Every structure is written in structure tokens, then in C-alpha cells.
């Protein structure tokens with residue numbers, strides 16, 4: 272048995288068909304972790320869908336209603352950049368329930384791991400960039416509401432800036448947002464995070480790890496009760512939507528650095544996956560599975 276649970280539900284697959292966002296990756300990761308004997312069936316736990324009360328602590332009621340009733344405008348669907356379906360909406364609610372469960376697990380077991388989530392481009396009243404609702408923000412507000420945490424920190428290592436996260440927590444001193452991303456990439460408008468690390472095109476492992484280490488050292492003085500780690504696979508050099516040049520080893524070094532830095536200060540970590548669009552989807556699956564391995568190693 273693993274020292275932490277893997278939160279997963281078959282409904283995470285957003286059924287997007289032949290889309291650049293390989294939403295089937297969640298199912299492939301579940302399969303690979305079992306096939307490699309990294310995990311046993313008993314290591315997995317299925318979340319319940321997030322409650323509407325949880326979602327509405329972050330999101331505008333009109334946006335939630337239009338998602339749930341299939342009444343988004345054509346412009347809203349274009350901005351979301353994925354086709355609308357009932358399964359898609361259910362997938363977001365399930366993955367958000369998964370992020371909340373992973374966060375609760377992290378508080379008990381030091382690490383919580385959702386094989387999904389990381390929808391950092393969602394805003395309170397609109398979605399964009401494949402993100403309909405902001406699972407991490409919803410989980411933070413739920414845990415704060417239950418008085419389980421006071422301060423949270425978001426460490427966003429997806430190659431794209433965490434614009435939704437920055438906007439939602441702007442001016443909120445209880446949440447430190449850190450985004451390490453490629454400057455010349457989506458989104459064009461980057462509302463400021465508390466700490467933004469703007470990387471130039473083509474940055475390689477050594478510089479990336481050095482910049483991350485420096486940012487984490489500053490950020491951890493915030494002394495959060497919980498870290499949410501967005502372990503995007505898209506800083507990988509073979510990514511179709513990313514322009515950085517990290518290797519698989521570099522990405523695993525990144526994972527180690529985040530886990531070791533947080534756990535050294537006894538701060539638990541809830542992992543969510545965020546993006547990953549490698550030319551070969553198997554590479555994206557490998558990178559995400561390696562994050563689970565780094566999590567296990569960090570607890571040993």
C-alpha cells in the first residue's frame with residue numbers, strides 16, 4: 272500500500288474526442304500506475320462530485336447555472352475552448368470533489384493526490400483554456416469555511432500562468448499564489464500572482480530548478496497550513512502548447528523540490544495535475560506518474 276491515497280474517478284474523462292487536451296490521460300495514468308505495480312486497486316479512492324454550495328463560494332451563480340443547464344453563450348464556449356457536453360460538466364464537478372478530497376487527505380497523511388484537477392484558468396464568472404470551474408480555489412474556500420486551514424499556498428508549475436488563481440485570490444492575504452510559467456505564452460493577460468516567476472522561451476532544467484528553489488524559499492516564509500501543487504506536465508520540451516525545454520528528469524527534480532521543501536517545514540501538500548500536451552500522450556502519462564513516485568519517495 273502507498274502512504275497516501277490516489278483520488279480518481281472514471282468520470283474525470285471529459286470525453287473531448289480528438290482534442291489537443293488529452294482528457295483520456297486520467298484513465299491512462301490510473302491504468303499505468305496499476306500496470307507498473309506502483310499502486311494496487313486499494314490505493315485508489317473515488318471522490319464524490321463537489322457540492323454546489325462548495326462551488327458557489329468561488330463562482331458566480333449565473334455561470335454555474337449556465338454550465339449545469341447547457342445554456343452557455345456561443346462566446347462562452349469559444350473562450351472555454353472545449354465542446355460543451357453534460358459529461359464535460361460532470362467531469363469538472365467530479366474532479367473538483369477529487370481535489371477537495373485530496374486536500375483533506377493531505378491534512379491527515381501529509382500528501383494528498385488527485386489524478387485530475389488543476390483548472391487554474393477558471394474565473395468566478397467565466398471559464399477559459401479548458402477550465403470551467405476552479406477546483407483548487409473551491410477546495411481552499413471549503414477548508415477555510417470548515418476552519419480546517421487558515422492560510423493556503425498555491426504552487427503553480429504548469430507552463431501557463433495561473434490567471435484564474437491570481438484573479439480569485441487578488442488582495443486575499445490568506446492565500447499566497449506562486450506561478451512559475453513561460454512569459455510568452457497563453458494567457459495574454461496575466462493578472463499578478465503574489466509571486467510570478469516569468470521564464471523566457473526555452474528555459475532548461477538547471478535554470479528552472481534554480482528559479483523554483485529561490486521562489487519557494489521566499490514563499491515558504493508565509494507558513495501556509497497547506498500547499499496546493501499544480502504539477503503541470505507541460506513545461507516538458509516535447510509539449511505542443513509549451514515553449515520551455517525541461518526533460519523528464521528535470522520535471523521529476525521539480526516535483527522532489529516542491530515536496531521536500533514543503534514537508535521539511537511540516538506543511539502538507541495536495542497535488543493536482545493541471546496541463547500536459549506532449550506530442551506523445553504516453554510522455555504526459557509518464558510525467559504525471561513520476562510525480563506520484565516523487566510523492567512516495569518524499570514520504571520515505
Ligand SMILES: [Zn+2]
Nearest residue numbers: 429430431546
Ligand atoms: Zn498549461
